[in-house]
Amino acid sequence: MADGARVICRSDELDEAGQGVRFEVEFRGERASAFVVRYEGHPHAYLNRCSHVAMELDWQPGAFFDLERRDLICSTHGAAYSASSGKCRGGPCAGRPLIKLAVEDRDGFIVLKETSNG
Ligand code: FES
Structure with a gap:
Protein backbone atom coordinates (compact mmCIF):
# COMPACT_ATOMS: atom_id res chain seq x y z
CA MET A 1 0.00 0.00 0.00
CA ALA A 2 1.21 3.43 -0.86
CA ASP A 3 0.95 4.77 2.69
CA GLY A 4 3.01 1.94 4.20
CA ALA A 5 -0.03 0.22 5.64
CA ARG A 6 -0.13 -3.56 5.52
CA VAL A 7 -3.03 -5.94 4.95
CA ILE A 8 -3.44 -8.46 7.76
CA CYS A 9 -6.53 -10.38 6.64
CA ARG A 10 -9.96 -9.96 5.11
CA SER A 11 -12.48 -8.13 7.31
CA ASP A 12 -14.89 -11.05 7.17
CA GLU A 13 -12.31 -13.33 8.77
CA LEU A 14 -12.93 -11.60 12.10
CA ASP A 15 -16.19 -12.48 13.84
CA GLU A 16 -17.41 -10.40 16.75
CA ALA A 17 -15.55 -11.59 19.89
CA GLY A 18 -14.48 -14.67 17.99
CA GLN A 19 -11.30 -16.24 16.78
CA GLY A 20 -8.40 -13.79 16.33
CA VAL A 21 -5.88 -13.66 13.51
CA ARG A 22 -2.22 -13.88 14.40
CA PHE A 23 0.45 -12.01 12.46
CA GLU A 24 3.99 -10.79 12.92
CA VAL A 25 5.29 -7.25 13.27
CA GLU A 26 8.62 -5.59 13.69
CA PHE A 27 8.72 -4.14 17.19
CA ARG A 28 11.78 -2.42 18.60
CA GLY A 29 13.91 -4.00 15.90
CA GLU A 30 12.71 -7.56 16.45
CA ARG A 31 10.06 -9.80 14.94
CA ALA A 32 7.19 -10.09 17.37
CA SER A 33 3.93 -12.01 17.45
CA ALA A 34 0.76 -9.93 17.27
CA PHE A 35 -2.95 -10.53 16.82
CA VAL A 36 -6.17 -8.83 15.83
CA VAL A 37 -9.69 -9.50 17.08
CA ARG A 38 -13.05 -7.87 16.46
CA TYR A 39 -14.88 -6.41 19.44
CA GLU A 40 -17.90 -4.10 19.49
CA GLY A 41 -17.71 -4.03 15.73
CA HIS A 42 -14.16 -2.74 15.45
CA PRO A 43 -10.82 -4.46 14.93
CA HIS A 44 -8.35 -4.23 17.80
CA ALA A 45 -4.75 -5.39 17.51
CA TYR A 46 -2.08 -5.98 20.13
CA LEU A 47 1.34 -7.49 20.51
CA ASN A 48 0.80 -11.10 21.54
CA ARG A 49 2.77 -10.55 24.71
CA CYS A 50 1.36 -10.64 28.21
CA SER A 51 2.36 -7.74 30.45
CA HIS A 52 2.90 -10.13 33.37
CA VAL A 53 5.54 -12.33 31.73
CA ALA A 83 -10.59 -6.25 24.29
CA SER A 84 -11.14 -2.66 23.16
CA SER A 85 -8.29 -0.90 24.96
CA GLY A 86 -5.86 -3.58 26.15
CA LYS A 87 -6.07 -2.28 29.72
CA CYS A 88 -5.55 -4.79 32.49
CA ARG A 89 -8.92 -5.75 33.97
CA GLY A 90 -7.66 -8.17 36.58
CA GLY A 91 -5.16 -10.81 37.52
CA PRO A 92 -1.37 -10.83 37.32
CA CYS A 93 -1.13 -7.97 34.79
CA ALA A 94 -1.53 -5.72 37.86
CA GLY A 95 -2.50 -2.59 35.95
CA ARG A 96 -0.11 -3.04 33.04
CA PRO A 97 -1.81 -3.01 29.61
CA LEU A 98 -1.17 -4.88 26.39
CA ILE A 99 0.71 -2.97 23.69
CA LYS A 100 -1.90 -1.76 21.21
CA LEU A 101 -1.27 -1.57 17.46
CA ALA A 102 -3.12 0.70 15.04
CA VAL A 103 -5.46 -1.18 12.70
CA GLU A 104 -8.57 -0.29 10.75
CA ASP A 105 -11.21 -1.80 8.50
CA ARG A 106 -10.47 -0.54 5.01
CA ASP A 107 -12.22 -1.65 1.82
CA GLY A 108 -12.96 -5.12 3.14
CA PHE A 109 -9.57 -5.72 4.71
CA ILE A 110 -8.01 -5.34 8.14
CA VAL A 111 -5.05 -3.03 7.69
CA LEU A 112 -2.15 -2.42 10.05
CA LYS A 113 -1.65 1.32 9.83
CA GLU A 114 1.77 1.51 11.37
CA THR A 115 3.98 -0.46 13.69
CA SER A 116 5.01 1.24 16.87
CA ASN A 117 8.71 0.96 17.38
CA GLY A 118 8.27 2.81 20.65
S1 FES B 1 2.14 -14.71 31.66
FE1 FES B 1 0.13 -13.91 31.29
S2 FES B 1 -0.78 -13.92 33.24
FE2 FES B 1 1.24 -14.60 33.61
Missing part, protein backbone atom coordinates in the same frame (compact mmCIF):
# COMPACT_ATOMS: atom_id res chain seq x y z
CA ALA A 54 6.37 -11.98 28.04
CA MET A 55 4.31 -15.02 27.02
CA GLU A 56 1.86 -15.30 24.14
CA LEU A 57 -1.73 -15.04 25.33
CA ASP A 58 -3.69 -17.51 23.21
CA TRP A 59 -4.46 -20.92 24.69
CA GLN A 60 -4.86 -22.30 21.17
CA PRO A 61 -3.71 -20.37 18.10
CA GLY A 62 -6.12 -17.47 17.67
CA ALA A 63 -8.14 -18.18 20.85
CA PHE A 64 -7.89 -14.99 22.92
CA PHE A 65 -11.32 -14.39 24.46
CA ASP A 66 -12.55 -15.68 27.80
CA LEU A 67 -15.63 -17.90 27.98
CA GLU A 68 -17.96 -14.88 28.21
CA ARG A 69 -16.35 -13.49 25.04
CA ARG A 70 -15.79 -10.18 26.76
CA ASP A 71 -12.13 -9.96 27.86
CA LEU A 72 -8.88 -11.15 26.35
CA ILE A 73 -7.37 -13.71 28.66
CA CYS A 74 -3.80 -14.91 29.05
CA SER A 75 -3.64 -18.68 28.99
CA THR A 76 -0.60 -18.87 31.27
CA HIS A 77 -1.84 -17.34 34.55
CA GLY A 78 -5.19 -15.80 33.64
CA ALA A 79 -4.55 -12.06 33.31
CA ALA A 80 -7.63 -10.38 31.81
CA TYR A 81 -7.46 -7.43 29.42
CA SER A 82 -10.07 -5.16 27.89
